[in-house]
Amino acid sequence: MGNEAGDMVNHVSLALTDVLCRIDLDSLASALGYAWLRSTTRGKAITYTATLEEDFALRAENLYALGLAGINIPFEELYCSDDPIISMPSQVSQFALVDHNIFRITYASTTASVVADTVNPRIVEPAGSCSSLVARSYQSFSNLSIPPELSTLLLSANLIDTNGLKTGGKALDVDREAAAFLIPQSLLAHNEESLSATLGEKKLSVSRLSTQDLLRRDYKKYVFSMPVSEDATQSSNVIRVGLATVPPRLSAFFASSSYPTKEIQDWFAERDLSVLGILTTFRNQKGKARRERFWIVKADKGIAEKVWQGLESSEVLELKRFDLSKVAGSVNAGEESEGEDAEEATSDEAQFGESYVARTHKQGNTSAMRKQTAPILRKLMDGL
Numbered sequence: 001m002g003n004e005a006g007d008m009v010n011h012v013s014l015a016l017t018d019v020l021c022r023i024d025l026d027s028l029a030s031a032l033g034y035a036w037l038r039s040t041t042r043g044k045a046i047t048y049t050a051t052l053e054e055d056f057a058l059r060a061e062n063l064y065a066l067g068l069a070g071i072n073i074p075f076e077e078l079y080c081s082d083d084p085i086i087s088m089p090s091q092v093s094q095f096a097l098v099d100h101n102i103f104r105i106t107y108a109s110t111t112a113s114v115v116a117d118t119v120n121p122r123i124v125e126p127a128g129s130c131s132s133l134v135a136r137s138y139q140s141f142s143n144l145s146i147p148p149e150l151s152t153l154l155l156s157a158n159l160i161d162t163n164g165l166k167t168g169g170k171a172l173d174v175d176r177e178a179a180a181f182l183i184p185q186s187l188l189a190h191n192e193e194s195l196s197a198t199l200g201e202k203k204l205s206v207s208r209l210s211t212q213d214l215l216r217r218d219y220k221k222y223v224f225s226m227p228v229s230e231d232a233t234q235s236s237n238v239i240r241v242g243l244a245t246v247p248p249r250l251s252a253f254f255a256s257s258s259y260p261t262k263e264i265q266d267w268f269a270e271r272d273l274s275v276l277g278i279l280t281t282f283r284n285q286k287g288k289a290r291r292e293r294f295w296i297v298k299a300d301k302g303i304a305e306k307v308w309q310g311l312e313s314s315e316v317l318e319l320k321r322f323d324l325s326k327v328a329g330s331v332n333a334g335e336e337s338e339g340e341d342a343e344e345a346t347s348d349e350a351q352f353g354e355s356y357v358a359r360t361h362k363q364g365n366t367s368a369m370r371k372q373t374a375p376i377l378r379k380l381m382d383g384l
Contacts (some may be wrong), residue, residue, distance in 0.1 A: 023051050024218065025062050025199075027099040032078075033134040034098050036150055045096070048079050058209065058217035061202040068187060069149040089311050099130040128170035129161035132178035139181060140146070151185040155192065156199055160183070164196035194305060204247050211256045211263040220244040221271065222374060224381035239303070239381050241275040242268075243370050246318035249282045250256035250292045251362060265295065267354070274298045275307060275377070279370055292364035293319060296356050304357050310380040311361075316372055318364025 031047040038045035053075040056063065063074070106315045126135055131154045136317050138144055158179050162171035165179055179192065188195050206214060246253055254260045268276050278294040295311070299303045312319050 002332040007076050014208075015048070023049050023055075023059075023062070024064055025059070026131055026157040026161045029065070029153045030061065030130040030134050031098040033131060033150060033154050036098060037134070037137060037141075038096070040144070042278075046079050048081070050081055053080075055216070058213055059203075061160060061199050064199065064202050065153055065160075068156065071284060085243065092192070098134075123144045123291035125174075126172060128172055128175040129158045129178075131155075131157035131161070132172075132175045135182055136174060146185050147213055148185055148187045151182045152187045154186075155179060155182040155186050156195065159196040160199045160203060164193065164200070170343075206247050209256065211253070212267055214248075214253060215264070215267050216244045217363045219243070220370065220374075222377065224378065239274045240272055241277070241377055241381070242271060242273050243277045243373060243377075245279045245281065245370055246345060247282065249280050249290070250278070250294055253278065253280065253294075268296060268298075268356070274300070274303055277373065277377075279373065281369075289366040291366050291368070293317075293361040293363055294324075294358065295361070296358040299355050299357055306380055307377075310376065314376055316365060316376065317361075317368050319361035320364060321359060321361055324358055324360050 028047075028049060031049065035045040035047040051074075056074050066072070066074055074080070125133070135154050135158070138146060158175055159165065162175050163169045165171045165176055183189055183192055206217070209217065220243050222243070224239045224241065225237055248256075257263055264276070264278075274297065276296045278296075280292045280294075282290055282292075284290050293311075295307065297307050311317065312321070
């Protein structure tokens, strides 16, 4: 499947991932898996992802899993573009949006229909991994011979998104059933524990990444429209919110470069954001799951107060403030105490430069991820 694949067939269905975020393994594997199924059973299909060539290096787990599947140079071997506004080949007749629910990309062709996950028919149901839904769809076809490389790729996505199908975690029955179906057909049959451990290690190996690399490796942007009031300080009726999920705890994140504060401010300004949330997920020294949150808000009194009130009162997140000074600018930040009962911050929010205010929180509900955070922010923005 090369960059010129679209010119080799008469009618093409395009399997799309979410083009406004850095592609995670589940999205990429699911799109590849769906495109293969469609090509095998209904006609030609290819996967498209708008990913910068250098961005593939941000996710070592992706490169490892793709390598197992025989894809060693993704940007050259997959149909990719670093431009989300592209001219589609005229042969493209349908789009299938995979692991996402909003069709955001702009194409030259206006006659193409959107199928699968944007209009009916669509599959929207709970699953730890979208790849599990793709694998389940394979089982609808008898005598379907699945390449072991593809089974391995889908299994990798399943394991990394469900933390190895850990009991009490994200894995649902559909994920366990998919794994049981894929394992015998994969290249690593009955060695899924080793595969899961290796993928987890690769995912957490981010010490080589700069502050901005950490921000952009798993970043999503949300745009909210709002009426402009006479006394509003916003320059437009649009509020842009960014949410970046990073593997290390905040202390390690702030130690990722010599000038993390400036890099965060630059990221914030370049994207014209009103709110930026840095969402960390890690395990403490006892192996317990922990989440911390760092929020930086444009120094607009109306927005900041609304954000703080809404986030800190959320029963879903269970946030507890702690001082920004405990993580930002500390030379030995990575060695801070693992104590879980740190005193709650009572001082005013730290000034993160003259144009911003910021707060840090420990999150009590370690099950709440970006998927649970984004709707809370949407509700807050709608109320401004």
